[in-house]
Amino acid sequence: MKAFVSPLVSLCIAASACVAGPAKAALPADAPVRHVLLVSVDGLHGSDLAHFVAAHPDSTLATLAKQGIDYTNAHTVAPADSFPGLMALVTGGTPAVTGVYYDDSYDRSLAAPGSDCSTLGSRVRYDESVDTGKPSAIDLAKMPRDPKNGCAPLLPHAYLRVNTIFDVVHDAGGYTAWIDKHPTYEIVQGPSGNGVNDIFLPEIGGNYEGMNNVATTEITGSLAKTERYDAMKARAILYEIDGRTHDGSKDAPVPNVFGMNFQSVNVGEKLHGWRDADGDLTPGLDASIGFVDGLLGRFVRELDKKGLRESTLIVITAKHGNGPIDPALLHKIDSDKLEQAVRVAAPGALAQITYDHGALIWLKDQSETSKIAAALRAHADELGIQDVLHGTRLADLFPSPKKDSRTPDLIVVTRDGVIYTSPHDGKLAEHGGFHDDDTSVALILSNPGLAGGRLVRYPVSTTEVAPTVIGALGLSPDKLQAVVREGAGILPGVNWTSSHALAQNEAGVTRAGP
The missing domain is CATH 3.40.720.10 (Alkaline Phosphatase, subunit A)
Incomplete structure (x- = not known):
């Protein structure tokens, strides 16, 4: 089945800007x-x-x-x-x-960019790495493929x-x-x-x-x-x-x-x-x-x-x-060490690891989840780990990875201030975690x-x-x-003036200033 892409979406793919025709404003007059x-x-x-x-x-x-x-x-x-x-x-x-x-994540139900969708499980990159550069625009060849839509690239x-x-x-x-x-x-x-x-x-x-x-x-x-x-x-x-x-x-x-x-x-x-x-x-x-x-x-x-x-x-x-x-809490740890710890614990199980001020881990073999969690906890001091979420505790926050194709299998919560990065990284702060x-x-x-x-x-x-x-x-x-x-x-x-006739909600709200 051939994927359908609307003319508007096609225009936006081809360039870094897109303008559609004006719409007639029809919002409520008393908003x-x-x-x-x-x-x-x-x-x-x-x-x-x-x-x-x-x-x-x-x-x-x-x-x-x-x-x-x-x-x-x-x-x-x-x-x-x-x-x-x-x-x-x-x-x-x-x-x-x-x-x-x-x-930069992973989806177990998608196929790799450029593939025929015969194998499922793909890294999903929606960052600057998928630009065409002519001009700054999305390269369809770098998009994951959707087997439910004729193996078409998924924007x-x-x-x-x-x-x-x-x-x-x-x-x-x-x-x-x-x-x-x-x-x-x-x-x-x-x-x-x-x-x-x-x-x-x-x-x-x-x-x-x-x-x-x-x-x-x-x-x-x-x-x-x-x-x-x-x-x-x-x-x-x-x-x-x-x-x-x-x-x-x-x-x-x-x-x-x-x-x-x-x-x-x-x-x-x-x-x-x-x-x-x-x-x-x-x-x-x-x-x-x-x-x-x-x-x-x-x-x-x-x-x-x-x-x-x-x-x-x-x-x-x-x-x-x-x-x-x-600034006293800043501690940089080589991201390669974290990835290597996962690979040693369960060779061949790692599908994708994304890290910054914490880490998300997706596995090809979910049966190895507990083993990897135990290995990471065993090396918590050297890897700057405060906690490793998986199983029931992870499912308290997100859908279970056994039921949802996108949920990470493990989440690494670092000690406050620990950033996984290159040893030569000079930045003083980062984001992406749970702190x-x-x-x-x-x-x-x-x-x-x-x-x-x-x-x-x-x-x-x-x-x-x-x-x-x-x-x-x-x-x-x-x-x-x-x-x-x-x-x-x-x-x-959000208490609008009386002309807007919206209900007031004063709970927990105080005036600023003296």
């Missing part, structure tokens, strides 16, 4: 807002935000917090990688329902198991846009493949922060280059606020839901780190947050200029944090129609962002499949 601008400042913790605002009380971030709600105890999903972190924000789901555990959006906020708004007749760092982030299109009207995915390149002998052309090897990259994407947001496509070439509706991610803080944390265990900012990290703050200020001013500030909910958060915050430093993120909702200057101190999840976005646009959060399955609710304290 609290008409637009939601969702911004992920990758790496930004709630503590980073607090330190920055205290030092810069006149900053854009400080002003946005005063005009809304600051969730000081917000956490993203684990493992805290960009891919599952973004999916939490735009679907309202954890990896248990999205099926997205990392941008990221088709890998996602639930719909997104873009799907819901698009289906309601709204107009949507998104900007991110790799072409594989077309995953935000949702399973339909057309949830985003205007998508822009310029490649940022590899994970070169802190690496030795990095070519000068690599963006993340340089904070200055990363900032220029972020500024380029921010310019696209300004075009969209002005009622243009991301490149400014055509008229378009101001998106009902749109946004982007910033990488400067992520790179700043890895290159400069923090002063101490309290998370006091180094000058380099303070400057990287300040750079993003300046771009956010441009967004706010442009919204004001266009008369859109009151009708726009601004969401500032992060896909993930970074750690360790305490508080990985999962703790900033979260601000800002709009003049919200009861402003509030702090919510008890724990909330970034999975609550998606239903909050949909509700703010006057649509039912139950339109999100992950919300129905896992039950994420609207963020607490």
